[in-house]
Amino acid sequence: MDATKLLHGVRIVPVVVVDDPSIAIPLAEALYEADLGTIEITLRTPSALDVIENIAVKLPEVVVGAGSVRAANQLTQIKNAGARFAVSPGSGQQLLDAVAKHEIPFVPGAVTASEIINLQERGYTLTKFFPAELAGGTKLLKALGAPLPEARFFPTGGITPELAMDYLALPSVTCIGGSWLTPADLLAAGDFRAITRIARETATLAGYQEFRE
Ligand code: 3PG
Numbered sequence: 105m106d107a108t109k110l111l112h113g114v115r116i117v118p119v120v121v122v123d124d125p126s127i128a129i130p131l132a133e134a135l136y137e138a139d140l141g142t143i144e145i146t147l148r149t150p151s152a153l154d155v156i157e158n159i160a161v162k163l164p165e166v167v168v169g170a171g172s173v174r175a176a177n178q179l180t181q182i183k184n185a186g187a188r189f190a191v192s193p194g195s196g197q198q199l200l201d202a203v204a205k206h207e208i209p210f211v212p213g214a215v216t217a218s219e220i221i222n223l224q225e226r227g228y229t230l231t232k233f234f235p236a237e238l239a240g241g242t243k244l245l246k247a248l249g250a251p252l253p254e255a256r257f258f259p260t261g262g263i264t265p266e267l268a269m270d271y272l273a274l275p276s277v278t279c280i281g282g283s284w285l286t287p288a289d290l291l292a293a294g295d296f297r298a299i300t301r302i303a304r305e306t307a308t309l310a311g312y313q314e315f316r317e
Contacts, residue, residue, distance in 0.1 A: 107189050107209035108230045108256065108278065110167070114142045115272060116306060117281035119171055119260055122291060123149035128158035131286065132166045134296035138303030144191055144281060146171040147178060153185045160186025173210075176202035183208060191258070191281075193234045195219075200226055211258050215239050217248060220255050230256045230278055237262025242270050249276040265306045 111117075118135050120143060122128070135143055145156050147170055159168040169189035170182040176198045182190060183206055192199065195212035203210040214220045214231040223231055233245065236259035240247075245257055259271050260281040271280045285306065290298050 105203060105207050105209055106228050106230055107211045110189055110209040111142065111211075111230070111258070111279055114167075115279045116140055116268070116285075116303075117142050117144050117258070117260075117279055118285040118303070119144045119146060119281045119283050120155075120286045121146050121148050121283060121288070122155050122286070123151045124291075125151050125154035125158050127291065127294065128155040129162055130294070130296045131291065131299065132159045132163050132168070134299040135285070135303055136163070136166055138300045139307060140285070140303050141165065142167040142169070144169050144171040145187075147174075147182070148172050153181055156182065156187050157185040160188075169209075173199070175199065179203060179206045179208060191232055193232065195223060215244075217252060220248065220252055224254065229254060230258060233257045233259040233261075235261030236271070236280075237267070241267075242274060245271075245274055245276060249274070265302075268306055 118140055132143060143166060145152050156168055156170055159166055167188050170187040171191045173190045173192045179202045189209040191211045193213040211230055211232045212223055212228055213234050214223055220231055255276060256278045257276055258279050263280055263282040264284055268280060271277050285303050286299055
């Protein structure tokens with residue numbers, strides 16, 4: 105199920121790698137305070153599902169989703185944890201079939217024209233573009249946008265605050281994401297004020313204001 109509607113108005117999504125459920129709430133609050141109310145928790149740590157569940161239960165105003173989703177069985181797990189959307193670096197037939205069954209907003213990954221067209225055939229307008237900088241960055245997105253005018257992108261991978269505006273300025277870019285907003289050292293130190301500061305700086309740099317209807 106395409107995630108365009110859910111992500112309407114969202115322009116920056118923190119992509120978080122975290123393995124400590126006890127920091128889920130201060131972390132989400134720190135981002136929310138900087139107007140980043142949509143957060144992707146990657147399924148790359150043993151406790152990622154607990155982190156998602158903590159946020160979903162205790163901070164319902166935050167839209168929490170699961171990232172790095174790669175297998176059909178993970179959809180049941182993330183839905184049970186309360187994830188409101190799912191993001192994948194790619195897509196597989198079994199995964200797409202499971203998404204259709206679970207009816208969860210999903211952003212599958214695509215880099216090539218064929219991958220994008222395959223996903224469009226399955227109803228996806230919005231696709232994740234990963235690893236954005238290594239794949240060709242804004243230049244590749246501009247090139248793909250010409251023959252694929254309906255395509256909309258959620259680029260992640262190597263994006264920095266300095267590059268954020270270049271991506272957000274492209275009409276084909278719905279939103280961008282990345283881990284620069286939640287550096288591992290600040291998470292380990294529990295420095296959530298610094299995380300709010302980074303999020304605010306990025307938002308200012310990108311001339312960004314998230315809005316929800
Ligand atoms: C992702 O899963 O989207 C990426 O790991 C984010 O990339 P970054 O860490 O380079 O921001």
